[in-house]
Amino acid sequence: MMKNDPGTVVFDLDGTLADTAADLIAAANACFRARGLGDLLDARHDTGIAFHGGRAMLRAGYGRAGADRLIPPGAEDEDYPRLLAFYDGCIARSTTLYPGVTAALEALAADGFILSVCTNKPGALAEKLLRALGIRDRFAAMVAADTLPVRKPDPRCYAAAVERAGGTVARSFLVGDTETDLRTARASGVRVALVGFGPEGDGVARLAPDAVLAGFEALPALARGWLRPLG
Structure with missing residues (x-):
């Protein structure tokens, strides 16, 4: 010592x-909208998910997409860098x-x-x-x-x-x-x-x-x- x-x-x-939850969730929702899934996470109620990271948000959103909306294999790996790019653009908005x-x-x-x-x-x-x-x-x-x-x-x-x-x-x-x-x-x-x-x-x-x-x-x-x- x-x-x-x-x-x-x-x-x-x-x-x-x-x-940081609102801006993190906004970035995840941008990924979901790009797939035609709409906003799947809520900025007020999903803060706990947001603080577990980008991949956790993506997995949670895919899980809410519904059985009729097929999520392709590898979607998480495809969307994670997109999420980071979206987040970089709104990092201190809210x-x-x-x-x-x-x-x-x-x-x-x-x-x-x-x-x-x-x-x-x-x-x-x-x-x-x-x-x-x-x-x-x-x-x-x-x-x-x-x-x-x-x-x-x-x-x-x-x-x-x-x-x-x-x-x-x-x-x-x-x-x-x-x-x-x-x-x-x-x-x-x-x-x-x-x-x-x-x-x-x-x-x-x-x-x-x-x-x-x-x-x-x-x-x-x-x-x-x-x-x-x-x-």
Whole structure:
């Protein structure tokens, strides 16, 4: 462990820092419309599907197309790059940061903590979104879906997000919103706080994380408690 390591807070992106569901679903629906299937996902009711990724949205939509609408073999592989292209064009149209994100990041930085991002979003899209939201410069590093040959919940992704930011895994924790984030933290041997304001609300408590965040205003104090100064 490095001396004077201030501690690192690692964030998931979609569903944790920002509510991206509407723009993700719009991109999936564009793929469905291109096949003559209409809008198969709903921006209000299918947010949980959206936060599981593009392929999950495509599979869910195909499953709703109806037995009379034949989905050709390989449709998911064909439509996934199209979905990413559609999404690139509307990446921050409806997306917003969750309340309190900016203030929490400022408070964590003022306390000296290192901040990083570990996401299963493709890197170019994650970079573009964080810049559009005005918070990219808050993070010392980012590891995305295509940064390494593996993705979350593989602990190598988390370790890279911490170490590339200049921290050590032993003095870090993860903030996320899904079971994937919880599994990432458990595989990495670190604590995890899941947000209680995503699609599942405080139902994420069923996953037994180390903490459930009711709002970002609680995060700085949590970080101080979990990453006490060395010595």
